[in-house]
Amino acid sequence: MMEKRPFVTKEQLDEIVKEFPTPFHLYDEKGIRENARRVKQAFSWNQGFKEYFAVKATPNPFILKLLHEEGCGCDCSSLTELMLSEACGITGSEIMFSSNATPANEYIKARELGAIINLDDITHIDFLEKTCGIPETISCRYNPGGVFKMSNGIMDNPGDAKYGFTAEQMFEGFRMLKEKGAKHFGIHAFLASNTVTNEYYPALAKVLFELAVELKEKTGADIRFINLSGGVGIPYRPDQEPNDILAIGEGVRQVYEEVLVPAGMGDVAIYTEMGRFMLGPYGGLVTTAVHQKHTYKEYIGCDACAADLMRPAIYDAYHHITVMGKEDAPCDHVYDITGSLCENSDKFAKDRALPEIEVGDLLFIHDAGAHGHAMGYNYNGKLRHAEILLREDGTAQMIRRSETPRDLFATFDFCDILKDMKYGDEG
Numbered sequence: 299m300m301e302k303r304p305f306v307t308k309e310q311l312d313e314i315v316k317e318f319p320t321p322f323h324l325y326d327e328k329g330i331r332e333n334a335r336r337v338k339q340a341f342s343w344n345q346g347f348k349e350y351f352a353v354k355a356t357p358n359p360f361i362l363k364l365l366h367e368e369g370c371g372c373d374c375s376s377l378t379e380l381m382l383s384e385a386c387g388i389t390g391s392e393i394m395f396s397s398n399a400t401p402a403n404e405y406i407k408a409r410e411l412g413a414i415i416n417l418d419d420i421t422h423i424d425f426l427e428k429t430c431g432i433p434e435t436i437s438c439r440y441n442p443g444g445v446f447k448m449s450n451g452i453m454d455n456p457g458d459a460k461y462g463f464t465a466e467q468m469f470e471g472f473r474m475l476k477e478k479g480a481k482h483f484g485i486h487a488f489l490a491s492n493t494v495t496n497e498y499y500p501a502l503a504k505v506l507f508e509l510a511v512e513l514k515e516k517t518g519a520d521i522r523f524i525n526l527s528g529g530v531g532i533p534y535r536p537d538q539e540p541n542d543i544l545a546i547g548e549g550v551r552q553v554y555e556e557v558l559v560p561a562g563m564g565d566v567a568i569y570t571e572m573g574r575f576m577l578g579p580y581g582g583l584v585t586t587a588v589h590q591k592h593t594y595k596e597y598i599g600c601d602a603c604a605a606d607l608m609r610p611a612i613y614d615a616y617h618h619i620t621v622m623g624k625e626d627a628p629c630d631h632v633y634d635i636t637g638s639l640c641e642n643s644d645k646f647a648k649d650r651a652l653p654e655i656e657v658g659d660l661l662f663i664h665d666a667g668a669h670g671h672a673m674g675y676n677y678n679g680k681l682r683h684a685e686i687l688l689r690e691d692g693t694a695q696m697i698r699r700s701e702t703p704r705d706l707f708a709t710f711d712f713c714d715i716l717k718d719m720k721y722g723d724e725g
Contacts, residue, residue, distance in 0.1 A: 301625070302536045304582060304662040305329055306688055308623040311584065311660055314686065314694045320660070321585040321602035322684040323671045325356075325697075327364065329580040330667075331690070334368035337576070340547025344554070346567025350394040352528055353379040355573025355668035356581070358685055360697035362386045365576070373528075373571040374413070377404045384411055394525065394571060396439065396486065398461055402429045409433065416486045416525070420467040423474050437484030437525065438463055438471050442505060456489050468509065472517040484523040484569075485510055492531030492574060496542055499526055500549030503568075507557035514563065525569040526550070532578040534616050534665050541575070574668040581667020583607050583617075587659045596633050598655050603637020604644040605680040607666050608673050611643040619647055622660040627653035635661070639678050671698075676706060 305326040306314075314324070334349070341347040350373040351365045357379060362372060363386050371392035372383040383393050393413035397404060400422065408415050409430040416437040417423065426432060441462025456462075463471055472483060485506050490498060503526060510521050533540045550568065558566055583606055589599035604611035619635060621627070629651040637644045646663055655661075674682040685698035704721045 302618045302620065302664050303625065304620050304622070304664070305580065306582075306662070308660070310688070310692065311622055311662075314688075315584075315586075315660070318684055318686055318694065318696060321583060321600070321606055322686050322700075323606075323666060324582050324584050324686045324688055324694075325361065325577070325667055326580040326688050328688075328690045330361070330364060330577065331368055333576060333580065334365055334370060336543050337547075337570070337572070338369055340543045341550070341568055341570070343547070343551050344568045346523065346565075348392075348567070348569050349576070350392075350525075350569060350571045351576055352571050352573030352668075353382065355672060356577045356670075357382055357672055358697055359386050360687060360695075361577070362388065366392075370576075373573075374408075377401075377407055380404070380407045380411060380413065389413075391435075394437075394569065396527075396571070406430045414484065416484070417463075417471070418461055420463055420471045420474075423471060423478070427478055432475060432478040432480055434480060435482040435484070435522065436475055436480045437486050437523070438468060438475075440465070440468055440485055440487040440506065440509060442487075442489070461488065465509070468513065469516060472513055472519045476517065476519065481520060482522045483513075483519045484525055485513070485521065486525040486527055488527035488529055488571075490529050493529050494531045494533055494538055494541060496545045496549060498529060499546045500553050502526055502529070503550045503553045504557065507553060510563065510566065511557060511561040514561070521563065521566060523567040523569050525571060527571045528573055528575070530570075530572055530575040532574055532665060534618065536618055543575070577667040578665050578669075579667060581665075581670060583663040583666040583670060585661050585663065587655050587657055587661060590655075590657060595649075596631065598633045598635050598661075600635060600637055600646070600661060602646075602663075602683070603639045603680060604641065604646075605637070605639065605675050605677060606683055607646065607663060607670050608675070609669065610646050611641070617646060617666065618664040619650065619652060620662040620664065621653050621655055622662055624653040624659070629653055631655070639680065641677075676701075679706065681706060 350371040352373045372388050373394045374380045375397045390412040395408040395413040396416040398418040418439050439462040506524050585600040585602035587598050588601050591597035609615040631654045635647040681701040684700045687695045687697045710716050
């Protein structure tokens with residue numbers, strides 16, 4: 299089996315943990331920037347191209363500002379994500395607001411910021427109009443239904459997804475929006491998650507481009523952009539072949555030339571909304587082995603738990619693990635790597651072949667840069683841990699501190715029940 303290598307060395311980590319105790323999420327500035335530039339290069343053939351980073355994947359202002367420096371906007375899906383983008387100086391058409399079952403106050407905030415609103419349902423047209431009015435530029439999310447298939451098999455099941463307009467609703471919706479004052483339109487779709495194939499975006503693009511041509515012909519809509527959303531995945535397992543974003547961009551270009559250009563739509567901008575692909579490989583969860591247990595299996599207990607990275611617990615998702623300093627040692631021991639939650643699903647790995655692990659060893663859990671810290675929670679009273687950025691110059695910068703007990707109990711500040719609680723920082 300091929301071996302993944304961390305973006306940080308054992309020597310670097312030894313220095314970082316002197317200042318920032320484990321566990322923490324660590325991000326690679328150099329890798330993030332280089333990847334953002336590759337994405338931009340892959341779609342440089344399209345004059346209006348823009349990547350709207352999916353804030354939900356890694357909602358940290360330092361990350362958002364870093365990506366904004368590389369030309370990325372923000373894909374937001376909630377009020378607080380809109381607020382975070384605004385605080386980072388990212389507003390107007392640099393925000394794509396794609397949500398579902400959307401409360402009125404979130405539409406109001408999106409309109410206030412001048413964000414591009416991407417409607418998830420035809421009934422939201424009247425709701426948006428009554429709430430804050432119909433903007434001149436608006437987008438609708440398409441769901442073709444059925445099962446999304448490609449040459450390498452079934453990718454996902456849009457027909458079972460709660461998102462988007464049906465085909466008939468797209469045509470009716472565009473007509474309704476035009477009557478209510480909309481002048482410029484976008485189309486959006488998300489048909490499959492975490493695809494590791496260069497064929498997904500081109501296949502999705504063909505579906506959306508053909509729909510765009512028909513919508514323009516039948517409704518007269520001025521279609522300004524087509525948003526391919528996310529779904530471009532990463533190889534969590536070391537034996538998986540990674541996506542080639544340059545090949546993906548070229549595949550989309552070919553379909554663009556085949557479908558849109560002959561229809562006189564060669565000025566349509568292409569947008570993407572990637573999260574996992576933009577950040578996943580460029581973040582890891584760093585944890586220390588604090589216990590060994592020898593019962594019916596061999597266990598390594600860590601100071602991190604599923605509250606720091608829940609994907610293995612809820613999806614049985616694979617995340618590769620490197621025992622730092624033992625990258626080239628034989629994987630001749632089999633362990634379950636666990637946390638300390640009162641749940642048996644709190645395991646980062648099951649029956650995983652790894653080098654011998656001793657108490658005090660640092661473990662690097664790969665591909666936790668997206669949907670890692672963001673999905674953290676406080677079950678068992680666990681406190682969410684710090685986020686650290688490994689800068690291009692090799693220095694480490696804290697970009698989110700660890701939670702404290704005071705943070706955990708802050709929502710009881712309206713009453714006196716905990717007024718005598720001792721936090722240990724009274725001075």
